[in-house]
Amino acid sequence: MKLLKEKIESEGIVLNENILKVDSFINHQMDPFLMKEIGKEFAKLFKGEHITKVLTIESSGIAPAIMTGLELEVPVIFARKRKSLTLTSDLYTAEVYSFTKQESSEITVSNKYMDAGDNVLIIDDFLANGQAAIGLAQLVRQAGGTVSGIGILIEKSFQPGAGEIRKQGYRLESLARIKSLADKQVQFADAKETIHQ
Amino acid sequence: MKLLKEKIESEGIVLNENILKVDSFINHQMDPFLMKEIGKEFAKLFKGEHITKVLTIESSGIAPAIMTGLELEVPVIFARKRKSLTLTSDLYTAEVYSFTKQESSEITVSNKYMDAGDNVLIIDDFLANGQAAIGLAQLVRQAGGTVSGIGILIEKSFQPGAGEIRKQGYRLESLARIKSLADKQVQFADAKETIHQ
Numbered sequence: 069m070k071l072l073k074e075k076i077e078s079e080g081i082v083l084n085e086n087i088l089k090v091d092s093f094i095n096h097q098m099d100p101f102l103m104k105e106i107g108k109e110f111a112k113l114f115k116g117e118h119i120t121k122v123l124t125i126e127s128s129g130i131a132p133a134i135m136t137g138l139e140l141e142v143p144v145i146f147a148r149k150r151k152s153l154t155l156t157s158d159l160y161t162a163e164v165y166s167f168t169k170q171e172s173s174e175i176t177v178s179n180k181y182m183d184a185g186d187n188v189l190i191i192d193d194f195l196a197n198g199q200a201a202i203g204l205a206q207l208v209r210q211a212g213g214t215v216s217g218i219g220i221l222i223e224k225s226f227q228p229g230a231g232e233i234r235k236q237g238y239r240l241e242s243l244a245r246i247k248s249l250a251d252k253q254v255q256f257a258d259a260k261e262t263i264h265q
Numbered sequence: 266m267k268l269l270k271e272k273i274e275s276e277g278i279v280l281n282e283n284i285l286k287v288d289s290f291i292n293h294q295m296d297p298f299l300m301k302e303i304g305k306e307f308a309k310l311f312k313g314e315h316i317t318k319v320l321t322i323e324s325s326g327i328a329p330a331i332m333t334g335l336e337l338e339v340p341v342i343f344a345r346k347r348k349s350l351t352l353t354s355d356l357y358t359a360e361v362y363s364f365t366k367q368e369s370s371e372i373t374v375s376n377k378y379m380d381a382g383d384n385v386l387i388i389d390d391f392l393a394n395g396q397a398a399i400g401l402a403q404l405v406r407q408a409g410g411t412v413s414g415i416g417i418l419i420e421k422s423f424q425p426g427a428g429e430i431r432k433q434g435y436r437l438e439s440l441a442r443i444k445s446l447a448d449k450q451v452q453f454a455d456a457k458e459t460i461h462q
Binding site for chain 1: 374
């Protein structure tokens with residue numbers, strides 16, 4: 069997506085070869101016009117999938133997800149993160165390991181809001197190791213629903229998440245794919261380029 | 266706001282005389298069309314205030330805030346919550362006490378995204394004791410900016426937050442004001458009705 073790539077080029081900050089900061093327009097301060105365009109783009113990409121729900125995870129996924137839900141005219145759910153694993157019968161739960169924070173947390177969705185009739189589009193801001201997206205897909209499967217696709221703003225194609233998601237058979241659409249952050253430079257992958265992880 | 270009140274009447278669940286659950290359209294599952302209409306309503310209410318930034322707090326404030334920012338054509342910032350108070354020179358910080366969780370947390374905004382030139386509209390989902398809104402206002406003042414207004418989706422007018430915010434001189438606009446949750450019933454306050462707390 070051209071607008072997103074331009075934003076990354078002009079405002080993204082490469083901290084090291086693994087970390088791209090996009091705090092000025094996605095992760096802390098947010099650009100509402102960009103989010104709206106992202107919502108339109110995901111709606112266009114997934115419009116044939118009969119999506120019934122958009123699912124994301126707090127907090128950075130919420131803005132692009134709500135714009136996508138607005139375009140697709142379906143409800144949006146954000147999974148909650150919490151520290152401890154406590155079993156409760158009214159929640160779908162999955163464990164997600166954060167490589168950045170080096171800790172596990174649990175993500176949950178109330179069983180009132182997803183069921184076997186749902187075709188779910190998962191939206192998240194970053195795809196690196198794929199833990200969050202795979203955890204969200206587990207929640208959908210616990211509900212008996214279908215993961216109709218995974219929409220990502222920024223895929224770090226040099227990390228294992230994208231490959232893992234495709235291996236699990238999910239349709240993945242990433243609006244910007246980065247093949248390298250070496251030498252403090254963002255290098256995008258071409259649209260169909262396969263990155264060997 | 267008529268649409269919001271109708272949603273509260275049809276889908277809100279009164280747990281007890283203090284707690285209204287709106288998990289099906291605001292706090293967990295979200296209604297994107299409602300959020301868009303809320304954004305339009307806040308933009309209309311505050312359009313004369315020359316707003317330069319919308320500020321909210323993760324996670325439930327993000328959806329209405331991004332829609333408000335879209336209408337006002339200004340960036341949106343979400344403050345982050347965290348447990349421990351660690352001083353860092355590049356953050357504005359305030360302490361917020363949660364009566365529900367009975368614990369304090371710290372809310373932060375990077376000093377890169379607010380400054381003395383900003384007229385800030387604060388958006389949040391609920392107003393009860395006012396801790397979050399007042400904490401957000403403190404962040405704006407630390408930046409030297411102006412709190413141009415506080416926009417709330419659901420004000421529990423029988424709790425002290427609304428009175429406290431008005432006492433501090435801020436302009437407060439709440440789209441739905443609830444004067445009582447007694448007997449498991451939602452009773453709205455009239456638009457200009459003053460509730461004695």
